[in-house]
Amino acid sequence: MRSFVELYIATVREFRRDISALFWTFAFPVFFIFIFGIIFSGDDEISFDIGLVNEDGDASAQLVEGFKQIEVFDITTGDLDDELKALEDGDRSAVIVIPEGTGARLGEYFTQLTGTSEQDDQQIPLKVYYDPADQTTSQVVLNLMDKVLAGMNENITGMMPALVMESQTVSADNLRSIDYLLPGVLAMSLMQLGLFATAAPLVSLREKEVLRRMGATPLSRTTLLASQVAFRLTTAFIQAAVIIVVGAVAFDVQIKTGNALSIIGVILLGATMFITFGYLLSGLAKTEEAVQGIISLPNFIFMFLSGIFFPVEIMPGWIRPLVDVIPLTYVGDALRQTMIDAGSYFSMTRSIVIITAWLVVCGVLAVRFFHWEPQG
């Protein structure tokens, strides 16, 4: 017991004196919260600068007002030359021209519709200028224009569409991005605890023969491993506390305190699983250089494909099977479900079963591949 305590203290001490370990474990997640918090705290809507040239004067004033009502369009009115110049300079995403006579023809059209006379099929051309080099923007804008015009046509013709698309994000119940992201940042930092604060230092201790030297004493290997795991679990809870406090103080994220026990449970399970995963990776890496590559791969794959930072739905369908086996997906989802009032993709049972499965498989393999002696 005395050696367990002394080793625990030693591990804490070694960690506390290692500036870079401290940075990655505590400062990095906090950085993330601030970056996300600041990026997403403002206006969430995307908008496009659109130049509107009204060559029709007062006759089309109503149409201009109609465009101005569209939320995603920031409308600037001006004459054609100025607006085209602005488009070239990149200050506009597109320029719409309402040609002379549009208002008058709309009026005619309207009369035709309300009357019984035959319809004049002639359409009214609106010109749209855009920069074909900027494909993404122009496609989005043209698409939007189509929809907008379709909507206007419906209004004008008085036909009610049968289907209405109501745009909706996951955070339907008035959830802000930062609320969605905070549990994700916690999940990420638990994963990085397993990678950067477990696998990497463990390989270093092994390759520098620190493990071997301690193995030459009566110290039992179980005590050595137990003290290391205990230290990392402590670190996981300190990380969680830091992230929750920063989220609450700086960005007013409301944590469901009533769920404290299940939050602690999910953190414990997730951290244990990622620490075990770290032990497995340390066994697979032969040298201190190799382990850096071996941990970077899951770090990036898990981080971007797990849905901790953006909803799983926006990813292409063929990637979903991968998303569905990544453990970080479930740790993030389970944390989101317990920490904040957000919907989840998976049931709690499914998340716990999959995280536990990862834990068991990694545990068995970690024991199989663990080495006390240098491998490099």
Place this chain on the structure above:
Amino acid sequence: MPAIEVTDLRKVYNNVPAVDGISFDVQEGEVFGLLGPNGAGKTTTVECIEGLREPDGGSITVLGHDHLNNGNGIKQQIGIQLQTTGLYPLHTVYELLKLFGSFYRRALPPEDLIKLVSLEEKRNTRSKNLSGGQRQRLSLALALVNDPTLIFLDEPTTGLDPQSRRQIWNIITELQNQGKTVMLTTHYMEEAQSLCDRVAVMDAGKIIALDSPHDLIEQHFETTAIEFEDRNSAPMDVLEGLPGVQRASRDGGLVTLYSLDTPSSIEGLLDAARADKLHFDDLRVRNATLEDVFLKLTGRRIRD
């Protein structure tokens, strides 16, 4: 009762025998040396005795126990200095001694150990900031943390400057005065010669000679060694035909004559030089050493 008894020890790596059926024993209170070049099997031998490696054959008894059946019990009583001592880099000398002390049922106070290895001024220095010699003294102190009766030192002075080496030698002598048994490996013959009560000379996994340094030299040489640089590569029969010379050997440009009668041999050498039969530089006369024993037994120098 001997402190260590090794019988027919074998250890094979990738079908190559690293230790090839060696037997010896180490008496209580003696400083016993394994002397040999790198790759001779010295480290494998001590690590098998320490219980860090599993032998492929033979038997080992340490302090009266069959160590395979009593690994951890023996670890309480022995002190080990590995060839490379891996330490938490950000821990101080004092903290490391305290930590290692906690691994044993009984441990010496860190302060006593610090004093023994003269690291008082480095007490609060982190291990990564220690010099090679200081680090080696710390690792020696760590091997002594449980006040062991039997101590293993694997190449305790390799890579150290002469002053640091001298400091380590003094500590080992002090341990011997305290009645402790020390088993060390080295490829420095001066070290074996000045520290060890008995030396086993190892080469290619076998013990090729075992005795006190003095007796080893006496057994193999009743002679003085006369050494010089030979620029013209005089034929061996000329060298061996010099008066009083019993044997001659050549290692590159360095010729060693083993002489039973030093004055006559030197006279003969000078005559031969005058007669233009050979040319020499850097002539010196010394007593035979363990290096000469090794050279005689293997035809090579230890540090080749």
